[in-house]
Amino acid sequence: MMFNLLAMPINPAFALMFGGLLMAFIPQWRVRKFIALAGPVLALWLWLQVDVFGSYGGIHIAAIGLDLEPFRFDGLSRIWALIFIIGAFLNAIYALHERDQVQDAMSALYGGAAMGAVFAGDLLSLFVFWEITAITSVFLIWRSGTEAARLAGIRYLVMHVGSGVLLLAGAVLLHGQTGSWAFEHIGLETGLAGWLLLLGFGIKAAFPLLHTWLQDAYPKATITGAVVLSSFTTKMAIYALARGFAGEDILIYVGAIMTAFPVFFAVIENDLRRVLSFSINNQLGFMVVGIGVGTALGINGAAAHAFADVIFKGLLFMSMGAVMLRTGTTKATELGGLFRSMPFTALFCLIGAGSISAFPFLSAFVTKSLILAAVADEGHWFVWGVLIFASAGVLEHAGIKIPYFAFFAHDSGKRPKEAPWNMLLAMGLASFLCVFLGVNYGWLYNLLPYEMIYEPYTFDHIVGQMQLLLAAIFAFALLVRIGWYPPEIRMTILDADWLWRKPGRSFLIWLNAILDRLFGLVHLGVARRAQNVGRVLTAVLSPHGAFARVVPRGALAGWTATFLTLALLTAYLAH
């Protein structure tokens, strides 16, 4: 096949993924950093080359009679791809000081795969990229090198690979119903297929009860890893929901729960990176609500908010990363007063915090309001109220708590150096984008999937939002003043992941024991007695124990005879 660079658009995802593959084999860090920066730039250039919506470069695999559609460029995929490109570029700058080959390669592959998933026009391509994001991103967690990170990474991988499997199962069922692999609107009326796909997407989008991997893994990731992670996985899932399940009512309520419940956890959490992880949930909730509403305004709101979120959430993670790099911790109890020696980081963090709380002239102000307006237009007043509560909650935990406890509050006495120049540059660019989007909202609105006319800067809106924000700030100040604000305590919050971990582990141990007993019974005639499961494992499964496990041959012969009897009976009784 010949590529004609001008005639046929090339998938920008390949620019990132190709760069990632290259970096995996290049030990010189300078070359790697160059590629890391060049990849997103090249991707942006390729993105700009496509001026007509359509599907390009379809692949027909004759061997299994399959049509793949890896590059579908339309209103929905266009904006998501752009924000992934921007995210990848900012993350690359932020990671310039780091010399880790694995993370360099995996970040680029991961970003590329997320973009690939967004461009995928069929469910099989989607599945492939979906799984690649899972496998590549886990390295960003593992590379922090602690035992906790290793275990969290494994739990993360289990959930994410599981999500891919659900996706595949749903896709196969759907194929059985429609005979097509195309990834279009799916909806829940497709029955089991739709539910499986929704569940698969829901795991990555951190639906309530399926969200635990996020708070579990992100805070344990490396400094740059957490920034990269916050950009891609969940936003990719939001895209998939917008494509497949726009207008499903259930999403409105799921989203509303997502916006509200993290507030309670985030307020009492001590690890600031974990607070940010909760606030990811909260922001995703807004987008899910927008998708659930499903009107042009709702989808636009979800897209725009995802766009803004990649930037401001990335910015907040970046600032916490800088703190982590300089002080070695992000525990609220051990920080405070850092603004004296890290003034720029503090400033950028405040801009990020202002953005996430939707202060006027900052990005979320012009994007979140689209979702609220969409909800109000459809008359979901209760949900609207929940969203308003959650908006105040955002300010409480992300807008004030993060900068306050890290940079102000009581002085911890720490006087770390200011963040490295590349981190400051990345944070500066992100801050600029937050302001830019907040002011030049028309530019963003033009990129949205649907045409719309919406004016965020009305008198009512500004005043209403300011009242909300000021009331929340007042409440915070009052609570801190009279000492009622939940104090910073070193503690671990027992989240719903307990539901997964404890019974999950017990189930595995149980299953293992049962299998062991079963085979012990069959083979030995007597169940092996053992003090505990661990000893049974070593005794039976280790090579030293294996000799002992060589089974009496008479028992095996008897077993074969039993099986023969079964076969004979089956054959005799058949009609």
Add this chain to the structure above:
Amino acid sequence: MSLMSAISSISGLRDLLPHAAALVVVIPLLAGPIAVILAKARLAWLWSVLVAAAAFGLSLVLLGTVLGGETITYEMGNWPAPLGIIYYVDSLNALVISLVSGMALLALLYGWPMVEREIEPKKQAMFFGTFLICLAGLIGVAITGDAFNVFVFLEVSSISTYVLVAMGAGQNRQALTASFNYLILGTIGATFFVIGVGLLYMATGTLNMADISRLLADGDNDRVVRAAFSFIVIGLGLKTAMFPLHTWLPNAYAFSPSMIGVFLASTATKVAFYTLIRFLFSVFHAGAPFETAMFDYVLAPMAITAMIVCSVQASFQPDVRRLLAYSSVAQLGYMLLGLSMGTVAGLSAGLLHMFNHALMKGALFMAVGLATLGLGVIQVSEMRGMGKTMPLTAAGLSIAGLSLMGVPLTAGFVSKYYLVIAALERGWWWAVAAIVVSSVLAIFYIGRMIEAMYLQKPPSHGDDPVIVVRSPILAIVPLYILVAANIWFFFDPSVPKGLADSAATLLLGGGAP
């Protein structure tokens, strides 16, 4: 096919080509004792490579003929069919024969450096001789059209296999018990099989498979026939390591010499699986009620159980080769599942998976053998850091492992895909679910190895890195041939797929040998 033309271009050999069907068995059978007489290990090895290459060349000749649309019927000693023994080649066994002889050649190439280190020098010539006899037996089972002759060759191959497995005792004394266990169970299997053949002879008065098939087509509700059927299914099922008759397999694979592990994992159970198909579909008739019952109530449930239970067991194994062996039993479950669907699509998918599984398991066992040679790896945990210390082996192992998981861009994906499609066609949703669950489990047990190889630091003594025995080129090349095949057959599965399709159509369309 250049090998084929090279062989046929040697004048004189040209006259022998019509006898290819006989020669492919006779040459290794006669060459076996000669290898022992040669006595010098190196000579015996060279001789074995030559013989295996000849056998592979001849099987390619047969394959070429079959691909041309012919079937070959060869009358031994010119005795006509019902009385004499006939050899019979169609698209079904042409694939199996080429697979067996090709894997034998690769295993031998790979085997020299391994054998040199693992087997006592005095026994090496004997080892290669036994190997050739085993090869002859396996090809014989696949090629013969006579039911009793199947039994004979089955015993020829099995008995030599017991010996080969036992030769692993130089490395690990457990090879002896493993071999003995295998001997007892294998003999039980063979006995059941020969009882079944005897009952068939009682019912029909002939041993020629085509003849039996013709006579069974008339009335089949005879109890003798049903008993014969059950005995044959269980006998061959044991040889195929059908769950729960697989207990002999893990230790036999794990403790045998590396080269034998490679060869057995990719051929022995495959040949038994082939024989099972031959009996189920072209001796007995797939439509018979007792056969459908056997599919629905015995084979399919056992296949599913194997796919899941043995994958779980594999996940718990610390010993790498036992892990792979349990995974083999699980993968045989996939093949049996395809077979038990009783449809053209299912059978074809099962056959294709048989072929692909031979490629991936062969490569995996080769890589693990190299790891044992290089770093003394026996357990998964000891593979840590192999991505750094043995990059080539680790990469080969990972690619073959991905193929085992069924990741796209590898052959494993193609056959699993067809299997899923066949199950959907049959309406077996639970089978699809089992395939998915079992694939996820494969991600776990292969993932454990990949994690150890690439994410953990290589072992070291203080500051000094461990000393790695360099992998011999001779062993790396066959490994990478198989790894390349695993990728190649994703992009172009037309030959195995075409053969599997035509075999399945032939078998279910009532074609008989």
